[in-house]
Each structure stands twice: as structure tokens, then as C-alpha cells.
Amino acid sequence: MASRTSFSVAGTLRYAAIILYVLFALFPIYWLVKIAITPDRLIYTEGTHIWPSTFTLDNFTSVLFLTDFLVYFKNSMIVSLGTAFFTTLVATAAGYAFSRFHFRGKAIIIALMLITQMFPLLMIIAPIYKIMAGLRLLDSLTGLIIVYTAFNVPFATFLMQGFFDGIPKDLEEAAMIDGCTRFEALRKVIFPLTLPGLAATLGFIFTAAWSELLFALMLINSDDKMTFPVGLKTFVSKFAVDWGQMMAAGTLALIPSCIFFILIQRFLVQGLTAGAVKG
Amino acid sequence: MTMALPTSPGKGRGRPLKKLHWLVEPYLYLSPAIILIALVMLVPLVVGISYAFQSISLLNPFETGWVGFANFEKLWADRLFWKALTNTFWWTLGSLFFQFFLGLGLALLLNRPFAGRGLVQALVFLPWAVPAFLSGLNWAWLFNPIIGPIPHWLAAIGIMDEPQNILANPKMALWGPIVANIWFGIPFFAITLLAALQSIPRDLYEAASIDGASVWQSFTKITVPFLAPTIAITVMLRTIWIANFADLIYIMTGGGPANSTHIISSYIFTTAFRRLDFAYASTLAIALLVLLLAYAMLILQMRKHLVKGI
Amino acid sequence: MTAITLNSINKSFGPVHVLKDISLEFNKGEFVVLVGPSGCGKSTLLRMIAGLEPVSSGDLIFGETRVNDLEPRERDIAMVFQSYALYPHMNVERNLGFSLELRKRDAAEKQKRTSHAAGILGLDKLLDRFPKALSGGQRQRVAMGRAIVRDPQIFLFDEPLSNLDAALRIEMRIEIAKLHQRLGTTMVYVTHDQVEAMTLADRIVVMNAGNVEQVGTPLDLYSNPANLFVAGFLGSPKMNFVSHDDPALSLPKALTHPKAKTYGIRPEHIQVTAPDDNAHLIGTIDVVERLGSDTIFYINHGAKQPFVVRVPGIDRTALGEKIGCIFQPNDLHRFNADGQSISEK
Ligand SMILES: Nc1ncnc2c1ncn2[C@@H]1O[C@H](COP(=O)(O)OP(=O)(O)OP(=O)(O)O)[C@@H](O)[C@H]1O
Ligand SMILES: [Mg+2]
Numbered sequence: 001m002a003s004r005t006s007f008s009v010a011g012t013l014r015y016a017a018i019i020l021y022v023l024f025a026l027f028p029i030y031w032l033v034k035i036a037i038t039p040d041r042l043i044y045t046e047g048t049h050i051w052p053s054t055f056t057l058d059n060f061t062s063v064l065f066l067t068d069f070l071v072y073f074k075n076s077m078i079v080s081l082g083t084a085f086f087t088t089l090v091a092t093a094a095g096y097a098f099s100r101f102h103f104r105g106k107a108i109i110i111a112l113m114l115i116t117q118m119f120p121l122l123m124i125i126a127p128i129y130k131i132m133a134g135l136r137l138l139d140s141l142t143g144l145i146i147v148y149t150a151f152n153v154p155f156a157t158f159l160m161q162g163f164f165d166g167i168p169k170d171l172e173e174a175a176m177i178d179g180c181t182r183f184e185a186l187r188k189v190i191f192p193l194t195l196p197g198l199a200a201t202l203g204f205i206f207t208a209a210w211s212e213l214l215f216a217l218m219l220i221n222s223d224d225k226m227t228f229p230v231g232l233k234t235f236v237s238k239f240a241v242d243w244g245q246m247m248a249a250g251t252l253a254l255i256p257s258c259i260f261f262i263l264i265q266r267f268l269v270q271g272l273t274a275g276a277v278k279g
Numbered sequence: 280m281t282m283a284l285p286t287s288p289g290k291g292r293g294r295p296l297k298k299l300h301w302l303v304e305p306y307l308y309l310s311p312a313i314i315l316i317a318l319v320m321l322v323p324l325v326v327g328i329s330y331a332f333q334s335i336s337l338l339n340p341f342e343t344g345w346v347g348f349a350n351f352e353k354l355w356a357d358r359l360f361w362k363a364l365t366n367t368f369w370w371t372l373g374s375l376f377f378q379f380f381l382g383l384g385l386a387l388l389l390n391r392p393f394a395g396r397g398l399v400q401a402l403v404f405l406p407w408a409v410p411a412f413l414s415g416l417n418w419a420w421l422f423n424p425i426i427g428p429i430p431h432w433l434a435a436i437g438i439m440d441e442p443q444n445i446l447a448n449p450k451m452a453l454w455g456p457i458v459a460n461i462w463f464g465i466p467f468f469a470i471t472l473l474a475a476l477q478s479i480p481r482d483l484y485e486a487a488s489i490d491g492a493s494v495w496q497s498f499t500k501i502t503v504p505f506l507a508p509t510i511a512i513t514v515m516l517r518t519i520w521i522a523n524f525a526d527l528i529y530i531m532t533g534g535g536p537a538n539s540t541h542i543i544s545s546y547i548f549t550t551a552f553r554r555l556d557f558a559y560a561s562t563l564a565i566a567l568l569v570l571l572l573a574y575a576m577l578i579l580q581m582r583k584h585l586v587k588g589i
Numbered sequence: 590m591t592a593i594t595l596n597s598i599n600k601s602f603g604p605v606h607v608l609k610d611i612s613l614e615f616n617k618g619e620f621v622v623l624v625g626p627s628g629c630g631k632s633t634l635l636r637m638i639a640g641l642e643p644v645s646s647g648d649l650i651f652g653e654t655r656v657n658d659l660e661p662r663e664r665d666i667a668m669v670f671q672s673y674a675l676y677p678h679m680n681v682e683r684n685l686g687f688s689l690e691l692r693k694r695d696a697a698e699k700q701k702r703t704s705h706a707a708g709i710l711g712l713d714k715l716l717d718r719f720p721k722a723l724s725g726g727q728r729q730r731v732a733m734g735r736a737i738v739r740d741p742q743i744f745l746f747d748e749p750l751s752n753l754d755a756a757l758r759i760e761m762r763i764e765i766a767k768l769h770q771r772l773g774t775t776m777v778y779v780t781h782d783q784v785e786a787m788t789l790a791d792r793i794v795v796m797n798a799g800n801v802e803q804v805g806t807p808l809d810l811y812s813n814p815a816n817l818f819v820a821g822f823l824g825s826p827k828m829n830f831v832s833h834d835d836p837a838l839s840l841p842k843a844l845t846h847p848k849a850k851t852y853g854i855r856p857e858h859i860q861v862t863a864p865d866d867n868a869h870l871i872g873t874i875d876v877v878e879r880l881g882s883d884t885i886f887y888i889n890h891g892a893k894q895p896f897v898v899r900v901p902g903i904d905r906t907a908l909g910e911k912i913g914c915i916f917q918p919n920d921l922h923r924f925n926a927d928g929q930s931i932s933e934k
Contacts, residue, residue: 014388014391014393015393017384017388018388018393018399021381021384021385021388021399021403022399022402022403024462025402025403025405025406025462025465025466026402026405028406028414028417028418028421029405029409029417031417031421031427031428032417032420035420035426043426044425044426050428089311090311090312090315091312093308093309093312094308094309094311094312094313096308097304097305097306097308097309098309101304101305101308103302103305103306106305109309109313112316112321113316116316116320116321117516117519118519118568118571118572118575119564119568119571120522120523120544120547120564120567120568120571122523122525122544122547122548122551122560122564123324123327123561123564123565123567123568124320124323124324124326124327125547125551125552125560126327126330126335126551126557126560126561127322127323127324127327127330128319128323129551129557130326130557131322131323131326146315146319147319149315149319150315150316150319150320151319151320153312153315153316154312154316157312168672168674170670170672170674171674171676171677173636173639173641173661173668173670173674174668174670174674174735175676175687176641176660176661176662177639177640177641177661177667177668178662178687178688178691178735178739179662179688179691179692180662180691181660181662182304184691188691193677193678207408207410210410211410211411211412211413211526213410213411213412213526213529213530214525214526214529214548214552217552218551218552228410229410229412229413232412232413232416233412233530243420243425243426246416247420250413250416250417253410253413254408254409254413257408257409257410258405258408258409260408261405261407261408262401262405262408
């Protein structure tokens with residue numbers, strides 16, 4: 001009986017709804033790619049056709065070889081990977097402390113972390129600009145990594161705490177009785193079990209860093225330090241008419257974060273189920 | 280009963296050290312996080328608040344100094360601020376409403392197994408992975424009648440007389456970023472709600488169906504009460520996040536046309552970034568912070584009631 | 590020779606005082622079972638012995654060494670958890686050998702000791718499996734095997750059998766008894782199960798609300814419970830308690846005691862007779878349970894709790910019939926107003 005539901009009215013409606021969601025999610029991305037592969041001369045005449053009559057990769061080659069695209073791309077990679085790595089490192093330690101220890105001041109520290117999620121980050125854009133200027137970290141990728149890491153640590157900590165909470169304390173205790181120090185228990189038993197959680201956190205932070213625009217815009221100004229969003233923003237003003245190239249650049253920029261995301265989204269739901277939503 | 284206590288080797292030294300070890304360990308793990316957050320977020324926050332009571336404009340370095348509440352008086356008289364405040368309200372409400380209900384619908388659909396669910400899930404969550412600046416640009420292009428199909432569709436079904444760019448129309452322009460934001464934000468709600476749905480014990484539904492509950496009844500009597508606390512928290516966090524989220528507006532309209540689409544946060548950014556008027560930017564930010572805090576309190580109160588209600 | 594000495598041990602979790610001034614001595618090679626109602630602090634005590642929970646005050650001594658401040662790994666103990674706590678990312682063989690791996694023992698010794706433990710527990714065929722591919726009973730065996738491989742000074746068990754079905758539980762209970770005979774190691778065992786406690790223990794420690802109520806051999810606790818709590822806790826069906834002024838009760842002078850406020854008699858120490866003057870207690874049969882080997886009567890004698898009688902074999906006395914009970918004089922327990930057993934006649 002259950003296998004026949006696909007013929008029922010409710011089943012049909014469900015599938016229709018699912019298809020609508022998929023179309024809504026994918027159409028804008030499809031359009032981006034479509035314009036990117038439409039030859040320049042057809043952009044205006046066929047601008048609004050669903051399907052281009054011919055297609056070309058010229059836009060991609062010119063973006064890659066005639067513009068600063070690769071520089072932006074490299075900068076963004078450095079910043080995003082750096083941020084993801086350091087954030088995850090710091091947040092893993094902090095999340096472990098929250099999950100496994102009771103200590104004085106825990107509530108206050110958690111409250112402070114929650115507050116950082118509360119106030120408009122833009123509120124500190126001006127002070128950060130001045131502080132970074134003082135530290136000579138303006139216009140540097142290191143400065144950007146530090147700032148992004150700090151921004152992402154609170155959320156990543158709560159995420160990691162959720163993953164740790166999902167691992168029974170017994171396992172660690174058994175390991176300590178078997179002869180581990182606490183740190184060894186963490187490294188040999190807990191760490192391998194949090195790998196999905198770590199992957200989710202890494203991917204999540206990578207995507208966040210990859211997307212950030214406003215702070216990068218404020219803190220970076222030389223062309224060779226620009227991250228992708230900043231670079232593309234200047235593209236838009238510089239080549240206001242070259243739609244094909246912009247869309248090609250956009251498509252290329254989409255690839256890393258989408259790959260990351262597709263790999264981690266399963267863990268994200270699992271991880272949240274295991275811990276984060278509980279509290 | 281006398282009993283000589285065997286002493287452990289090095290008792291006097293070992294014990295306090297050991298105690299210290301237990302006490303210090305968690306702080307050791309936390310210290311990098313605390314130091315980073317304090318230096319990069321909390322200190323600048325305090326500094327930022329102090330800016331609101333000064334005059335700090337990098338363009339006028341000679342007029343620096345404490346000015347009391349002058350910035351707030353300026354704020355009160357600033358028509359653009361009030362316009363941005365109204366826009367913030369509609370922007371947040373419009374985005375949140377559709378993100379939430381469409382996200383909930385998606386989570387409910389994905390919570391039941393069907394052929395190809397894994398693939399569908401990966402695809403419908405994809406917009407979240409699209410960097411915000413890119414979704415902004417992309418939607419701006421979609422709304423552009425030269426290369427985008429949307430104005431043509433709207434004209435074809437008679438909503439518009441002829442295909443034009445709604446981003447250029449001061450009355451409609453805010454809807455552009457809102458649609459982009461909805462597209463971008465549905466996956467977030469779907470993911471959190473799906474996680475919450477999956478943590479509802481399955482036997483509850485089985486028990487309910489044995490007790491004779493209809494599908495609708497199990498939804499209202501089990502699903503909703505279980506989701507309520509998660510919903511309250513995610514809605515609260517998302518509201519704050521959306522209200523602060525200036526990227527889409529900055530990219531798609533830059534606050535225009537004629538300053539008609541500024542929300543407070545995009546106004547903050549423009550003030551700091553374009554005019555380098557840090558003092559007034561901080562004043563705006565404090566106004567936004569106060570509003571958001573009041574809102575968060577309200578939601579947390581409501582959540583308490585909801586949790587009690589279960 | 591004592592293996593473990595607990596000297597005025599206290600434990601508090603913040604404001605909650607969980608264990609109150611516990612002093613106990615466990616002998617070397619002894620099998621000690623901790624029993625008591627849920628939440629009385631058994632696991633906490635065991636975890637303090639293991640070093641997983643710091644001792645709030647008092648001395649914990651292994652042999653001659655005070656171990657309060659030693660890490661679990663320095664105490665030479667092994668523990669079997671109720672949840673088994675098998676490492677999900679290691680196969681059975683690595684689970685068994687993990688402690689040796691940590692001690693950097695060479696491969697040959699590791700191999701020898703794991704296969705020895707696997708042999709004892711019949712795990713030879715499962716060495717390559719991961720925990721999630723094992724049944725409950727197999728997981729339990731691996732958890733035990735992990736402890737055996739260690740060859741520790743002390744074994745600790747926290748309700749190791751409570752997740753198994755009845756048949757498997759009996760089987761593993763016998764395994765554990767054999768293991769103790771073979772290894773002769775000191776074992777401390779927490780359980781809820783009366784039969785496990787009675788059959789496995791050299792001595793039983795009965796705990797209640799953070800206090801030790803009584804310590805003794807199983808038969809000692811059964812025959813001479815020190816107070817109402819112990820009397821009621823051990824034995825199944827439970828001991829019957831009758832108030833000294835219960836109108837249904839008519840004990841001959843010789844059996845009574847002037848200070849006795851409550852009389853206790855186990856269901857198996859009662860004979861059924863006609864409801865005449867010789868009967869110590871008279872009532873009507875409310876419920877009969879015929880187990881084949883025994884027959885259990887629940888007798889209504891006017892009090893709230895039914896009076897339970899267990900007679901061997903199949904008894905045909907019918908429901909609703911009025912009967913009399915005669916108590917075996919030597920097995921009658923008398924308790925004073927404080928609930929303490931009155932030992933002198
Ligand atoms: N980490 C803790 N924090 C606060 N209280 C605790 C903690 N661990 C245990 N307790 C309390 O200590 C008391 C004893 O707990 P314990 O786990 O030792 O009981 P138990 O005798 O093992 O019970 P059970 O038979 O149900 O396992 C309980 O009241 C429990 O609530
Ligand atoms: Mg317990």
C-alpha cells in the first residue's frame with residue numbers, strides 16, 4: 001500500500017512541490033551559467049531565451065587569462081582556507097571545554113559568545129579599521145584571516161560543542177582507564193569520531209569566509225590583495241557592460257563553495273540532530 | 280580504632296599541583312577563543328560604542344573630540360535614518376516570513392523518505408552555498424530586462440505594463456533584495472528544522488497513530504510543540520542576522536535609487552565606508568543594537584512560555 | 590590482605606551530598622557486589638574507585654597506596670561500563686588490544702593476550718568486526734574481554750548485564766563467576782539484580798541514599814538483615830512486614846518481644862494451615878500465582894499490603910478461601926521503633 005502512494009493525490013502534490021523547490025533553487029544558478037556560455041553577440045538578441053542557440057567558453061578563457069581573476073581567486077583561497085583551519089582549531093578546543101568540563105565562569109563565557117552573535121558586526125567595522133591600521137594589518141590577508149577567524153569562532157564553538165555532546169562520555173572514560181591521558185583520549189578516541197563534525201565545521205566556515213564582502217571591502221584596497229567578492233565588485237564597475245565575463249567569473253567563483261557544501265551538507269543535518277538543537 | 284594512613288609518595292607537592300591542573304585545563308582549551316573574541320570583537324565593540332559620543336571623521340581629522348549626545352540628536356533629525364528604519368522592518372519581516380514558511384515546507388517534504396531524497400536535499404540546499412555577493416549580483420542580473428527573464432515574465436502575466444527593472448523603481452526596489460534573500464535563506468531554515476524534525480522520536484508518531492490521531496493532529500500535537508523551542512531560537516537568530524545583513528542591498532541597489540532602499544545596516548556601511556564618518560556610523564549601529572536587543576528579550580520571554588507549554 | 594580501603598569517603602556534586610562518610614574494606618580476590626535503589630550512589634562510588642570522579646574528602650587506598658590523586662590510567666584497574674563504551678571506530682581486535690597498544694607492548698604479546706581473552710569469551714570469529722555489527726551479547730563480551738586483556742589488579746563492573754535479555758544474562762552471569770574463579774582478581778560489581786548479587790558475591794554492600802546500610806555475605810544478609818531497609822531490599826518476593834498491633838496477628842508470647850514494633854517474615858518461611866487458633870495470622874486468599882515449582886498466595890488480612898506466602902509445589906487451595914499461616918519461629922525477624930533488628934530474644 002505504501003508503495004502506491006506515488007499515485008495518490010497527496011503524493012503527486014508532494015512531488016510537484018519538491019520539483020518547484022528544486023527549480024526555484026537551481027534556476028538562478030542555471031541562468032548564471034547560461035549567460036556565461038552565451039556568445040557575446042547573442043547576449044542582447046537572445047538575452048532572455050531559456051536556452052542559447054550556440055554556446056562558447058570564450059568568456060571563461062578571457063576571464064581567466066585577461067583579468068585579475070586568478071589573483072582574486074588565489075587570495076580568496078588563502079583567506080578562506082586559513083580562516084577555516086584556524087577557526088576549526090580554536091573552536092574545537094573551546095567546544096571540547098564546554099562539552100566536557102564544569103568550571104567557574106562558564107556561563108559568563110557562553111553569554112559573551114552569544115552576545116557576539118547578537119550585535120551588528122558592522123558596528124565594529126570602524127574600530128576594527130582603526131585597530132588594524134594601528135597594527136599595520138590593513139590591506140593584508142593575514143589581517144583578514146584574523147578578523148574572520150574571530151567572527152566565526154563563537155558559532156563554530158557551539159557547533160563543535162554539539163558534536164562533542166553527541167559522543168558518550170563513557171568512551172573517553174573507558175580510554176582513560178585503558179591507559180590514555182585525557183589528551184590522548186581526545187586524540188585517539190574522540191577526535192576520530194568527530195571527523196564528520198569537523199568536516200561540517202570546516203566547510204561551513206570556508207563558505208562563510210568565501211562570501212564575506214563588507215569587511216574585505218573596508219580592510220583591503222590594493223588590487224593584488226583583493227579577495228574574490230571585492231574583486232568581482234570592482235569588475236562590475238569596471239566592465240559594466242561585459243555581462244558574459246562577469247557571469248563567467250561568477251560561475252567560477254561558485255565552484256569551490258558549492259563543492260564544499262555538497263560534501264558537507266549531510267553532516268550538517270546529522271551534526272545538528274546529534275547535538276546543537278538539543279539545548 | 281587507630282589506623283595509620285599510608286601516605287602517597289610526594290603527597291605534599293602532588294596534590295595542589297594536581298588540583299591546579301584540574302582547574303586550569305578548561306581555561307587552557309578556551310584561551311585562544313577567548314583572547315581572539317575579546318581582542319577582535321569585544322574591545323572594538325566598546326571602542327565602537329565610545330565613537331558614538333565623539334566626532335571622528337577621517338575626512339575632518341581636526342574636528343575630533345567628545346561631543347556628548349550630539350550624534351544622537353543628529354540621528355533623531357535624520358530623515359534617511361527613519362526611512363532606513365522602516366525599510367529595515369519590511370526587509371526583515373518580508374525576508375523572514377517567506378524564508379521561514381518555505382523552509383518549514385521544505386523540511387517537512389525532506390523529512391519523509393522518497394526516491395532521490397539525498398540528491399534533492401543537496402540541490403535545494405545549494406543556494407546557501409552561493410556567496411552572498413554573488414547571489415546579489417545574480418539576482419540583480421535576473422531583474423535586469425536586458426539579460427534577465429523576470430521582467431519579461433512579469434510583463435507577460437500582466438503585473439507590469441512593460442518589462443522594466445524593479446531595482447530602478449523607488450517604490451518596488453526593496454523587493455529585489457528581499458526575493459534574493461528569500462532564495463538564499465530558505466536552506467538555513469530547512470536545515471535546522473529538518474534536524475529538529477529528525478530528532479523527534481519516531482515512536483511518538485507511532486503511538487499517536489495507534490491512539491487514532493490524524494496526520495494533521497500529529498502535526499499540531501507533536502511536531503509543532505517539539506519544534507517550537509527550536510523555531511523560537513532560530514527565528515530570533517535569523518531576525519538579528521537578516522536585520523544586520525547589508526550585503527545584498529549594498530550589491531543590488533547600493534541603497535538607491537534615491538536612497539529608497541537603505542536599511543540601517545547598509546546605511547551604517549555606507550556612512551563608514553564612503554563617508555568615513557565613524558562616529559555617526561557607530562551611532563546608527565547603537566540604535567540598531569538597542570532595537571535588536573529589545574526584540575531578542577521579547578522572543579526569549581515567549582520561548583520560556585512555549586517551553587513550559589509542552 | 591585488603592585490596593581497597595575506603596576511609597570516610599564523601600562525595601558532593603556542588604551542594605548535593607551524594608555519598609556520606611563511607612568506610613569499607615574489600616579484601617584481595619574478593620567479589621564485592623554493591624546494591625541499592627536507583628540514585629543511591631553506587632555508580633558514583635565505583636567511578637571514584639576508578640578515578641573518573643574526584644573524591645571530595647576521605648582516603649581511597651589500594652593496598653598500601655593512597656590513590657586519591659592518581660589518574661585512572663595509573664590505578665591498574667579495568668572497568669566494564671553499562672553502555673559497554675566500545676570504541677566505534679576500532680574493530681574488535683583493536684578494541685581488545687587498545688590498552689596494550691597504549692602501553693606500547695610489542696605485537697607478539699598483544700596478539701597472545703588478545704587471542705587468549707578472545708578464546709575465553711568465544712570471540713575468535715569476531716575479531717575483524719566493528720562494534721556496530723555486533724549483537725548486544727557480543728558487545729558485552731568484547732567489553733569484558735577488554736578488561737581481561739588488561740590483567741588488572743581490580744575489575745570494576747557497572748551493571749554490565751542490564752542491557753541483555755534474561756537468557757543471555759544468566760549465561761553471562763555464569764561466565765563472570767567462572768572468570769572470577771579463574772583469575773581470582775578483586776572485583777567490585779554494581780547491580781540491580783537480586784540474583785546476580787546473591788549468586789556472584791562473596792560479600793554484598795547494601796547502600797541507601799548515600800549510606801551503607803549493611804555489609805555481609807549473601808546468606809548473612811538474607812538471614813540476619815540489620816534493619817528494615819535491608820530486610821525489605823533483599824529477597825524476592827519481599828519479606829512481609831506486619832505491625833505488632835495488627836489485629837490479624839496473634840503470635841504466641843514466646844515469639845514476641847516487648848520492644849518489637851514490626852515483625853518480618855519471608856514468604857518462604859510460612860506454612861499454610863486451617864484458620865484456627867494455632868494460626869499466627871489469618872486472612873483470605875486474594876490472588877494465587879502458580880509457578881509450578883512454587884505456589885504464591887497473596888493474602889488479604891486487612892492491611893494495605895497483601896501478605897505473601899510461598900509454598901513449594903502445586904497447592905490447590907482456591908481463591909477467596911480463608912486460611913491460616915504459621916511462621917517458622919527461627920526465621921521471624923523483629924524490628925524496634927527505629928527499624929533496627931532486635932537480635933536478642
Ligand atoms: N555529575 C553529577 N552532577 C550532579 N549530581 C549527580 C551527578 N552524577 C550523579 N549525581 C547524583 O548522584 C546521585 C547518585 O548517582 P549514581 O549515578 O551514583 O546512582 P546509582 O546508585 O548508580 O543509580 P542507578 O542505579 O540508577 O544507576 C544521584 O542522585 C544523582 O542524581
Ligand atoms: Mg548507576
